[in-house]
Amino acid sequence: MNPNLIEIAPGGRPPKQKQKEEIPDIEPWDSKILLSPTYEDISLEKLNMDKITIYVEHPEPLEPPAEPAPPPPQPLKLTKKEQKKLRTQRRLAKEKDRQEMIRQGLLEPPKPKVKMSNLMKVLGAEATQDPTRMEMEIRTAAAEREQAHVDRNIARKLTPSERREKKERKLFDDPNTLGCIVCVYRIRDLSHPQTRFKVDVNAQENRLTGAAVITDGISVVVVEGGKKSIKRYNKLMLNRIDWAAAVGGEDDADEEPDKPVNSCVLVWQGSVVKPTFPRFSVHQCRSEAAAKKVFADAKVPHYWDLAVNFSEDSS
Template sequence: MDRHGSPGLAPRNDGGSRIQKAESGADKAAKLAALKQRVSAAIGTSKAKGGLNVGLHPALEDIGQWKPGGKANDSKSGPGSRSRNDSGRPQLKQKPLDLTGPSQEEIKSNPYFDSSLGAPTAKPRQSRQLIFNQKGKYIQQANALRRQAALEALKKKIAAGTRKVGIDEDKDVEKNFVVEAPPDVEWWDEGLIDGKNYDDIENPQVVKIDTDDTIVTRYIQHPVPIEPPQDKNAPQPKPMYLTATEQAKLRRQRRMADLKEEQAKIRLGLVPAPPPKVKKGNLMRVLGEEAVKDPTAVEARVNREIADRHTKHVQANEDRKLTKEQKHEKLAANQEKDAQKGLHMLVFKVNSLANGQHRYKININADQLSLTGIVIMHPKQNLVIVEGGEWSIRHYKKLLLKRINWTENLPTRDKDAQNDALKQWLKAETEEGDLKDLAENQCKLIFEGEIKSRAFRKWGSKVCETDTEARDVLSKSKMENFWNLAKSTQ
């Protein structure tokens, strides 16, 4: 088979084919027209059919083509008109997006719609109506204020006259318990607010925080540390208690150590050797032959030594006892030490102090326990105010509430009966000479608490005929509120 002679698509290798002739202008124009025809045919086929011989989407048909804009094109395609593309299919114009909100029917039917999230609806503005004051309105208010001022002046005048006469009404007791209104500006805010109240607290020009005269600075004040006052009230630690066996063992060891020390001193000749301790039990063992020779003399000697040892023991105990003055000094020191741990106050209300023994016990126990306070004796009620250390206060409280029988009444002593200054309501007998019935008499504790310092310098008593006198006596120590408290206690 001759490969060179066969007509094929491969280029020829002859010499003639390598020589290219110059093409004329007509041939070039013909080739360009043929090329354009092939390109237009390919573009038309691609518009008609896409991949896999499927037609293109109408929205993709106009890609790559320029459409002139203007009123002419707009007039041809109206809102309801249809346009046809090259493929002959009708093209619908898209509707604009609806941005209006839901209707009222849709809102009511939708269970997930929240009307509070919508835009606030504008309410129609309503004009205010003019309100005129009635004739005589402020005149009536002024007259009411004048009547109130006149009433207050009358009350003050009556109260002044009542104090002069010495008569107090029980209905005025409740007024003493009225709590005062708070101040307009607290004392800790006076240096931070440039005003008389808190009305302009939001105004930065009134608040003195960043100003030059402010009390708030960048410096830190370290206060001097003070020991807490409750530490002195803490009880002393109690020693550990030992059992009887442990106490005996400890005593035996201590006595053995003392005996060894005494024996060492005797060996060194520092102290003389003690005589033998002869008792009736060890008589024969200690004395031996001497006891056999004269037992009567030996027994008498042993009895004398036993008596001497007992006498020395009793004398040593007497020497260790404190004298009367030392006992008083020790008691006063203990009471002062008890008061330094913290002061306590008790206030008692006693219905009647007609029994003289009750008054004596109240006064003598307060004096013995180094308590300070006062006893107010009144025809209707009696007030006992005491203050002192915890130990003394506890014993005095037990005295008034448990030990004294307040329903007991005894005849008045001769000394008190001869006293003309003693009031009739302080005597145990009535005007007819019979003993008063104290079956309803009782003592109540109306106040108990700790205080910072003593309000009274000593213990005393005062007889007051009226409430005014009692309040005046207590007002010196700022204790008049206890009288009102006692009157309100049943």
């Protein structure tokens, strides 16, 4: 039995209707000019001409939701020679302050850095009294200085988590930045499994979201992410992959010799407030209607329309 033919009981709740706003007798923007409360009697004598001025009223400008903050003032750019001169001046001033603190007794004077090469020059006659003991002390002090140098390097060395964070900062943008970049690619043929694997894995490795929708006539790839990740993915899609060789197989080329050369073009690139897709996924669709539904479910059907209506001649 067809469930659509079952009669509904009369005691059901009536459908909720949207209430329409009442049409006012006079619009609020006209009430400041018209003296009468209706539009029936309009004349120059019944207009408040004092409200009409030569000035043009502009709405208050609002900041866009995803616009980044203006950059801070940049420091003065110095040449290599000027940078070297400033560094020398800072080091001389620092050394002068240290010598002044040693002279006032606030710091302990450093021990003479004795080595085997300058032994006689630093110690003089003292080195000839007990050369074996002096050599042992010099070698011990040199080993201590070397160990202190190694300890300072170890203290500055990053932990595995800090090294991982540094690498992520180099490869990816700050996740707290506003907005993300969207790229829409149109591909003639994405049926080759190796090419499909590259498109999918590179999007996941670059932490991009989006979708790759594959049909018999056209394939559309949409990615969303940061500036650095999008830049690397653009190089993959437009330069690294040989799309002319990435076809389904040799049998397809023999069957259709007049088939156009496979290619990938960037249809559109722009910024949005937030990403639409939760992750990157690949969809194999049998019809264009099913392919468009993938984007319609994500509330971005215009991505599919852009790719379908795109013409390489117009670009």
